Each structure stands twice: as structure tokens, then as C-alpha cells.
Amino acid sequence: MPDNDRLVKQVSPKSEDFSKWYLEVIRKTEMADYTPMKGMMVIRPYGYAIWEIIQRLLDARLKASGHVNAYFPLFIPESFLQKEMDHLQGFAPEVAWVTQGGNEELEERLAVRPTSEAIIGSLYSKWIKSWRDLPVLINQWANIVRWEKVTRPFLRTTEFLWQEGHTAHETFEQASEETLKILDLYAEFVRTELAVPVVTGKKTEWDKFAGALDTFAMEALMGDGKALQMGTSHNLGQHFSQVFNIRFEDRDQNLQFVWQTSWGVTTRLIGAIIMVHGDDSGLRLPPAVAPIQVVLVPISIGNWKQDVLPAAEKIRADLERAGIRVKLDDREEFTPGWKFADWEMRGVPLRLEVGPRDVKENKAVVVRRDMKKKESLPMSTLTETVPALLADIQKNLYGQASAFLKDNIRFVMDYEEFKATIEAKRGFLKAFWCGAQACENKIKEETAASIRVIPLETEPVAAAGRCIFCRQEARTLAYFARAY
Numbered sequence: 001m002p003d004n005d006r007l008v009k010q011v012s013p014k015s016e017d018f019s020k021w022y023l024e025v026i027r028k029t030e031m032a033d034y035t036p037m038k039g040m041m042v043i044r045p046y047g048y049a050i051w052e053i054i055q056r057l058l059d060a061r062l063k064a065s066g067h068v069n070a071y072f073p074l075f076i077p078e079s080f081l082q083k084e085m086d087h088l089q090g091f092a093p094e095v096a097w098v099t100q101g102g103n104e105e106l107e108e109r110l111a112v113r114p115t116s117e118a119i120i121g122s123l124y125s126k127w128i129k130s131w132r133d134l135p136v137l138i139n140q141w142a143n144i145v146r147w148e149k150v151t152r153p154f155l156r157t158t159e160f161l162w163q164e165g166h167t168a169h170e171t172f173e174q175a176s177e178e179t180l181k182i183l184d185l186y187a188e189f190v191r192t193e194l195a196v197p198v199v200t201g202k203k204t205e206w207d208k209f210a211g212a213l214d215t216f217a218m219e220a221l222m223g224d225g226k227a228l229q230m231g232t233s234h235n236l237g238q239h240f241s242q243v244f245n246i247r248f249e250d251r252d253q254n255l256q257f258v259w260q261t262s263w264g265v266t267t268r269l270i271g272a273i274i275m276v277h278g279d280d281s282g283l284r285l286p287p288a289v290a291p292i293q294v295v296l297v298p299i300s301i302g303n304w305k306q307d308v309l310p311a312a313e314k315i316r317a318d319l320e321r322a323g324i325r326v327k328l329d330d331r332e333e334f335t336p337g338w339k340f341a342d343w344e345m346r347g348v349p350l351r352l353e354v355g356p357r358d359v360k361e362n363k364a365v366v367v368r369r370d371m372k373k374k375e376s377l378p379m380s381t382l383t384e385t386v387p388a389l390l391a392d393i394q395k396n397l398y399g400q401a402s403a404f405l406k407d408n409i410r411f412v413m414d415y416e417e418f419k420a421t422i423e424a425k426r427g428f429l430k431a432f433w434c435g436a437q438a439c440e441n442k443i444k445e446e447t448a449a450s451i452r453v454i455p456l457e458t459e460p461v462a463a464a465g466r467c468i469f470c471r472q473e474a475r476t477l478a479y480f481a482r483a484y
């Protein structure tokens with residue numbers, strides 16, 4: 001008999017309180033949990049399985065584009081961080097320091113890495129001597145610590161997981177090309193595998209990575225109309241190579257500083273999957289990253305262990321052979337109805353039900369999580385119909401998210417309209433902006449919306465307009481939004 005704790009755990013409706021819904025989904029689906037340390041989360045197996053799939057898929061793309069993995073130390077000497085002042089000042093408020101090793105006080109404090117440019121820069125200065133050593137295209141999968149004041153699981157936590165790429169090149173052009181190539185790779189990855197559409201562009205001067213020449217980012221719109229930064233790619237120029245003395249002999253035998261990039265995506269991507277696709281019943285996972293793509297529930301009536309279970313086991317074996325991640329839920333302590341609701345909340349894309357009558361008719365009932373549509377399909381064709389259905393669900397989730405994004409990008413010319421729209425509808429507001437930080441600050445103060453990115457593509461809308469705030473002539477279009 002199910003105890004109280006194991007009764008169907010419904011989540012509060014998303015439409016009523018998005019923030020409460022988000023936290024409940026994470027806890028009730030067992031993706032993550034809180035720990036005794038404030039701001040530190042534990043990623044539980046169901047959440048971690050998603051991260052493993054993200055890692056595998058992204059790692060394959062990075063390797064296919066010539067990148068290799070390595071691992072660098074967790075600790076960074078304070079003097080290394082001090083070499084690039086912008087970098088140090090940018091990260092100082094969030095750095096956790098180690099001052100003691102065992103019983104001995106350290107001569108120099110060690111930072112727990114908030115990012116690895118400094119430690120990697122010091123090593124590249126040893127490894128790179130000639131243009132023949134370039135490009136260096138190294139990626140690292142690691143954990144990061146940033147002492148955050150306000151935290152939320154997957155979105156902002158004191159410790160999080162990520163990958164960080166650190167590349168070195170002969171020329172500025174090559175580093176620029178790499179920065180944008182990675183931005184495209186990220187956007188394509190997120191669209192294809194996470195079914196999350198993004199807008200991409202450049203960050204403002206004051207919002208860029210500490211120590212970078214330029215920062216590019218991709219941003220997505222969450223179900224509540226707020227934007228989430230999904231990944232960044234930085235053109236570091238020669239800032240780090242100059243302070244870490246990373247020099248190479250070029251093709252004309254002159255000594256030059258290398259041109260660098262760095263880029264990363266984090267476990268925050270899991271938060272985006274939840275907030276983009278989830279509905280009132282809980283998660284809706286895109287099949288490409290779902291740890292369980294198909295859950296198979298035998299209808300436990302009558303002599304089901306003899307009449308139904310063998311057929312269910314055969315379906316599982318067939319689907320597994322077809323490369324599908326499938327789970328057969330043959331637990332006896334729960335009714336089929338309870339299991340349906342539970343797997344629905346956990347966002348499994350496809351549910352198969354097999355009862356005594358289905359077995360007799362050689363059929364299975366198939367239910368899609370994305371639209372709760374039910375149909376009866378011949379058992380013998382499942383190895384073909386199930387992959388096709390999963391592909392269709394992936395496409396449908398992307399289609400729904402794309403329609404939502406499109407409906408929530410609004411071009412505004414007038415500041416009163418800007419204020420009313422951001423208050424009532426949120427979403428991205430595309431507006432002309434003069435380039436002054438003062439204007440953005442004022443807008444932020446009055447509307448809580450900030451510039452997320454400045455799109456790279458040239459807009460056919462108008463070549464120039466007037467700044468949404470100060471009405472001066474402006475040539476830059478920016479995406480504004482309230483953001484996480």
C-alpha cells in the first residue's frame with residue numbers, strides 16, 4: 001500500500017505561481033534537492049542523468065569541431081587572479097578563498113575557481129612557443145564556485161557544473177571567428193537537443209565578461225516571459241596573453257601575443273528545459289535529453305503477471321535494441337493510474353500502456369506527453385512508430401517554444417508603450433537605443449528590464465531611429481527583457 005508520501009504528488013499550477021511551480025517541479029520530480037549549506041544544491045539522479053546526456057551530446061559537437069578535453073586545478077593562486085585587474089575586480093565579490101591547508105596557514109590564498117582563465121593562461125605561456133603550436137582548442141568539464149547571495153536551483157547556485165573552452169590563436173580574426181563559431185554551435189545545440197529557441201547577440205560593454213574584448217550570448221524566453229542567459233562566448237583579445245606572457249614566434253619569426261577566446265554553458269540549461277517546456281502537470285522533457293524516453297506501464301488487472309508482463313518485457317527489449325531509453329514500470333505497490341500521473345509529472349515524452357485486451361489484439365496504447373493524445377498501435381510496428389513519435393514530440397516542443405518566442409518579441413518605438421508592455425506581457429522588447437549606459441540604467445530602474453543582447457544581424461526594420469529613452473538618434477537595436 002502506498003504511504004501518504006507516495007500518493008500522487010501534484011505540483012501547484014504553473015499558471016498560478018511560476019516560481020512556486022518551478023521549485024516544486026524540481027523537488028517532486030527528484031531532479032535536485034537542497035542541502036544544509038545555503039545556496040548549494042544536490043543534483044539527484046534524475047536531474048544528473050539529463051546533465052550526462054547534455055554533456056555527451058555537446059561534447060560530441062565540440063570534438064567534431066576540433067576541440068579536445070583536459071582538466072585544470074580547482075585552486076588558483078591569488079597572484080594569478082590579480083594579474084588581470086578587470087578580471088579580478090569582476091569576480092572578487094564572489095570568490096571563495098582557501099587560507100589553510102591541513103593545520104598550516106597558506107603563504108598565499110588560493111581561490112576556488114570562479115572561472116579558469118588565469119590558471120589556464122599561466123600554463124599556456126609554458127606550452128605555446130611557435131605558430132605551429134596554434135590553435136590550442138581545449139575544453140574542460142568542471143565545477144565552479146561563485147559565492148552567490150540569492151540562489152535558485154539550476155539557475156544560480158554557489159557551486160555549479162559547466163564546460164569552459166579556452167582557445168588560443170595566431171590572429172585576431174581567427175579568435176573572432178572561433179568566438180562566433182561557438183556561439184552558433186551553442187545556439188544550434190540548444191535548439192536541436194533542448195528544443196529551446198534562442199536569440200543571440202553581443203553584450204554591452206558593461207555587461208561583458210570581466211577581462212574580455214567582447215562577449216556574445218544566447219538568451220531564451222522562459223514560460224513566465226522572463227529571459228534567461230543560456231551561454232556565453234568571449235573574445236578575450238590579448239588581455240590575458242599580455243599579462244600571462246603567452247607569446248609565440250609567428251610565421252615571420254616575430255614574437256607575438258596569442259589571441260584568445262573562452263566560452264561556457266552550465267547546469268543552468270536544465271533550468272531552461274524546465275521553464276520553457278513545463279506545464280501545469282509538471283515537466284515535459286524533449287526526447288533528445290530525456291533520461292527515460294518511453295515508460296511502459298502494464299495494466300495490472302487479473303492475472304497480469306502471466307497475461308501482460310511477458311508482452312511488456314518483449315516490447316522493452318525490442319525498444320532498447322532500437323536504441324530507445326525505456327523503463328518498464330512493473331512496481332506492484334502502485335496502481336496504473338498512479339503511475340500515469342507520476343510519469344506525466346516527470347515529463348517522460350511517451351507512455352505505453354499494455355493490458356490483457358491489448359495483448360490479445362497485439363496492440364499497445366500510446367500516450368504523448370506533449371499533447372496528451374492517446375492512440376492504439378500494433379505491437380509489431382513499435383520499433384518504427386515509437387522513434388517517429390519521439391522525433392515528432394521533439395519537433396512539436398520546439399515548435400511550441402518558437403511560437404511563444406515569436407509572439408513575445410515586440411518592436412516598440414515609444415517609451416510609454418515599452419513600460420506598459422513589459423509590465424503586462426514581459427517578453428523581449430526590441431527597441432532603438434543610443435548606446436549610453438545612463439539610458440539603460442534609467443530603463444532598468446524604472447522597468448526592471450535590461451539589455452539582454454544586441455543582435456548581430458542587420459535589421460530590415462529601419463536603418464536608424466530614436467533611442468527609446470532619450471529620443472536621441474540611435475542606430476543600435478537592442479533586446480530588452482526582465483531576466484533571471
Ligand SMILES: [Zn+2]
Pocket residue numbers: 433434435436439467468469470471472
Ligand atoms: Zn538614449
